[in-house]
Amino acid sequence: MRDEKLLKKAISLMPKLIYKNVSPVGTDYQTKQLKKGDSIVLDFGDHQVGRLAFDLKAKGSHPDAPAYLRLHFAEREIELTENPKEYNGWVCASWIEEEYIHVDVIPSTVKLPRRYAFRYVKIEVLDISDKYKIYFDNVVCTSESSADDTKLVALNTTNELHKSLDKVAIKTLHDCMQLVFEDGPKRDRRLWIGDLRMQALANYETYRNYELVKEGLYLFGALTNDEGRVGACIFLEPEPEVDDTFMFDYSLFFINILLDYYRKTADLQAVKDLWHVCKRQIELAMNNLDDNYVVADSDKLGWCFVDWNLGLNKQGSAQGILLYALEAAIELAQIVEDVLVEEEYAQYYLQIKTSANKFLFDSENGVYISGSITIILKH
Amino acid sequence: MRDEKLLKKAISLMPKLIYKNVSPVGTDYQTKQLKKGDSIVLDFGDHQVGRLAFDLKAKGSHPDAPAYLRLHFAEREIELTENPKEYNGWVCASWIEEEYIHVDVIPSTVKLPRRYAFRYVKIEVLDISDKYKIYFDNVVCTSESSADDTKLVALNTTNELHKSLDKVAIKTLHDCMQLVFEDGPKRDRRLWIGDLRMQALANYETYRNYELVKEGLYLFGALTNDEGRVGACIFLEPEPEVDDTFMFDYSLFFINILLDYYRKTADLQAVKDLWHVCKRQIELAMNNLDDNYVVADSDKLGWCFVDWNLGLNKQGSAQGILLYALEAAIELAQIVEDVLVEEEYAQYYLQIKTSANKFLFDSENGVYISGSITIILKH
Structure with missing residues (x-):
């Protein structure tokens, strides 16, 4: 769309x-x-x-x-x-x-x-x-x-190592800040939602270029797939277009990026403009749950990113990321005063969290794992 | 200059x-x-x-x-x-x-x-x-x-082979006719005087683009070396400049190209504009004669082009080309009514021709050869 x-x-x-x-x-x-x-x-x-x-x-x-x-x-x-x-x-x-x-x-x-x-x-x-x-x-x-070095917020530290790390980090961010936050300026050169989330957070502490984050949010909100799913990345040329790569976690991160942005800017209009996009991402994610409120596992490569290890099972992480996004969506619902949705999401949150503890928690190791890995471990 | x-x-x-x-x-x-x-x-x-x-x-x-x-x-x-x-x-x-x-x-x-x-x-x-x-x-x-096919003069023949040869020749000329007559449009792409002479003659029978010949003549006349010698070729970019290659025969061909051009166009102004360049080429060539009015031989590679065979001795040919240029210069002197120069060149012509017959004619084979080759033959 x-x-x-x-x-x-x-x-x-x-x-x-x-x-x-x-x-x-x-x-x-x-x-x-x-x-x-x-x-x-x-x-x-x-x-x-x-x-x-x-x-x-x-x-x-x-x-x-x-x-x-x-x-x-x-x-x-x-x-x-x-x-x-x-x-x-x-x-x-x-x-x-x-x-x-x-x-x-x-x-x-x-x-x-x-x-x-x-x-x-x-x-x-x-x-x-x-x-x-x-x-x-x-x-x-x-x-x-597009990074303006005159607006850079200085790191308040006397720790030389931290200063050095900060310098490299800021240079990296600077070089990625182009017409959009690029994942990397050498190859790919695209606005990826996973990179945008972290670059926005780093930007709030350094260049404070709020408009560049806002631009990214509006691009992802404007260009979704046929069912309204937020894509993993956006191409700018020859004209703005969403990629045909969609990932469970990346679509949900849209909600968290919007909340982070609102917390820094109090830009209520942006939240109002993009609230329907957030709701659609929750809806699509909920469609992906099984009867027990557990995110359905998939053997489709890259259905959920989490990590570059493509062989890793992502089910447990996906369940956690849905909770992370729901928490943000609940806060955004409060901000736009969408009371019914806020209550609905609060219920979802409880059910999904309960299911995580019931079906995905490995009490022996004290970690959440995927259902299928548990099965593999039992074999 | x-x-x-x-x-x-x-x-x-x-x-x-x-x-x-x-x-x-x-x-x-x-x-x-x-x-x-x-x-x-x-x-x-x-x-x-x-x-x-x-x-x-x-x-x-x-x-x-x-x-x-x-x-x-x-x-x-x-x-x-x-x-x-x-x-x-x-x-x-x-x-x-x-x-x-x-x-x-x-x-x-x-x-x-x-x-x-x-x-x-x-x-x-x-x-x-x-x-x-x-x-x-x-x-x-x-x-x-720069060849205009609408101005092409048709070859008047029923001979199919000649028609085919003419087609290829015209296509070749067409592709060489650019901002100047290029020696070849694939590599080099320069105005060489040896190519200009023949391209101009072919052009008179086909495209009749007299201005392109005139442009070439004025370029060679405008851009000479420090002693006024006409160069072997001209570069157009980044700005018109003569190459540092100069050849005995190529400098003299300037005169013949000007005469050919005048015969086709009756452009008296061009002859007047470029007459001093012609005279200087004769003067420089005359400086290259020995006491017997024979063109001094040289072992400098490429001092006189004549042919791509760089090992060939060029003395006899150079003598002939000087006579060919003098003949044209005499006619140009008549055209600009430079009577004293006309008489001077007529004397040169006789002396150089006499010397050719005396020193360079191989009566046994009935050909003009170079002095040095004659010596080699005598050994």
């Missing part, structure tokens, strides 16, 4: 990106003249999310053939020694940040149109004619983020 | 390119859905010089990773079976028409900015995620040329 009113509001909340030009550090790269087979590594001093531009210049005769270059971007220098052709993981290799480009006119300014997440870039001269050598000038990365 | 007045006139003569959209033939490529490792070959039916654009579309889930494609352009289909990495010739490999591109947004329209000379293009899917397949739609090559 596509709620145009909510979508319009989401798009109006999309931030303006803040751009910053960063130059390579600690190298006199401009003096290095390169011939066929030569290469140069540039270090931008810190992790960047942005676009690369440079002037490509020549020494010698007028360039009489294009320069054929390979650019390889890397977050850590050691990546530059790796051959992308040997990569064989399950993440699509098209995310590897390498480009082969021909530059026809030298001198000229080359602007790479794509965005990269990197600190280092290695530029190899695959081929030029022997009538000239090339060198680089005015290399610049135009970094982009 | 850079004559701004001549250069300005040259640039004002630069033609408007004529664009034509050409679609692939004989294939329902739109129906072919491609996954990682698949490829497709598109045939544009005839040789094209132009730029490629296409819509890249997806079937399946929303694309969740870029499409990484390799495009390989070929004039003949057999080239597509060749691996550019195995190429080891002396022409710079950066001319090989292949590209590796990432397409981040699908569906989207992809426009390749570079110009290619090709009939076939092979597109390989190096990597996409397994959540979708891709297919191509609205593939178009926007061909470009």
Whole structure:
């Protein structure tokens, strides 16, 4: 389903990106003249999310053939020694940040149109004619983020380790804050609800960019599947669209993210706008219970995320997450003064909690486990 | 030397390119859905010089990773079976028409900015995620040329072989006629004086684009080396500049090209504008004679082109080409009514011709040869 009113509001909340030009550090790269087979590594001093531009210049005769270059971007220098052709993981290799480009006119300014997440870039001269050598000038990365460092709340501590951890955490958050909270700016680059929940919480203690959280909530609320289920992630391009991945826990997290947001902003209008989306998620989750008020287990891979371990049984966790979401939904019902729903959810909460204790609690180990694992353990 | 007045006139003569959209033939490529490792070959039916654009579309889930494609352009289909990495010739490999591109947004329209000379293009899917397949739609090559086919003079013949030869020749000329007469639109792509001379003659019998010849003459006249020598070729980008290659015969051909042009157009102003350039080329060539009025031989590779055989001695040919240029210069002197120069050149002509017969004529074989070869033969 596509709620145009909510979508319009989401798009109006999309931030303006803040751009910053960063130059390579600690190298006199401009003096290095390169011939066929030569290469140069540039270090931008810190992790960047942005676009690369440079002037490509020549020494010698007028360039009489294009320069054929390979650019390889890397977050850590050691990546530059790796051959992308040997990569064989399950993440699509098209995310590897390498480009082969021909530059026809030298001198000229080359602007790479794509965005990269990197600190280092290695530029190899695959081929030029022997009538000239090339060198680089005015290399610049135009970094982009919607995080405004002037609004950053300082961490109040004298603990140096905590300071260091905080610095890395904030840099990571900064680089993920783009037109939406991206799960990661290097690959995927999407708004995932599991990431949004944690990024929003970290953001409340640091950049306090409430609009970016609100935008995310309205996007997920506007773009659901045919039965109104909140999706696991949203694509922005070529136009905003929900992915066809839906997960039991991710859909429910929408409710908790909305409550967290309300607690920080007291934005009652947003809760009113999105309350029907929350109710629909509870309804869909309740449809997934068995007669004993236990979340039905499933052998469908990824039906409930919880953890990257896809082989792990998720039933017990799903039961807990439903309770976590119900608790938030009850508070939101109070906020929008939906008394009947509040009472209904309170009853659900008690029944589901009782069932968890009855069917999913492993008293021997003192943990909640899944029903099916219990069965497996009994075998 | 850079004559701004001549250069300005040259640039004002630069033609408007004529664009034509050409679609692939004989294939329902739109129906072919491609996954990682698949490829497709598109045939544009005839040789094209132009730029490629296409819509890249997806079937399946929303694309969740870029499409990484390799495009390989070929004039003949057999080239597509060749691996550019195995190429080891002396022409710079950066001319090989292949590209590796990432397409981040699908569906989207992809426009390749570079110009290619090709009939076939092979597109390989190096990597996409397994959540979708891709297919191509609205593939178009926007061909470009300054040759206007509506102005083409028909060949008056009933000989089918001559018709076929003429068709190929005209197509070749058409594809070389760009902002200047290019030596070839696939690689190099420059205005060379040796090519200009022959292309101009072919053009007079076909497209009759006199301005394109005139532009070439003014470019060569405007951009000479420090001593006023006409260069072997001209670069247009980033701004018009003469190459640092100069050849005895190529500099002299300027005179013959100007005379051929005048004979077709009666453009007296052009002859007047460029007459001093012609005189300087004769002067420089005369400085290259020995006391016997024989062109001094040289072991400098490429001092005089004549032929691609770099090992061939060029002295005898150079003597002949100087006579050929002097003959044209004498006629141009008459045209601009430069009587003193006409008489001077007539004297040179007699002396140089006499010397050729005396020192370079091999009466046994009835051919003119080089002095040094004669010596070698005598050993």
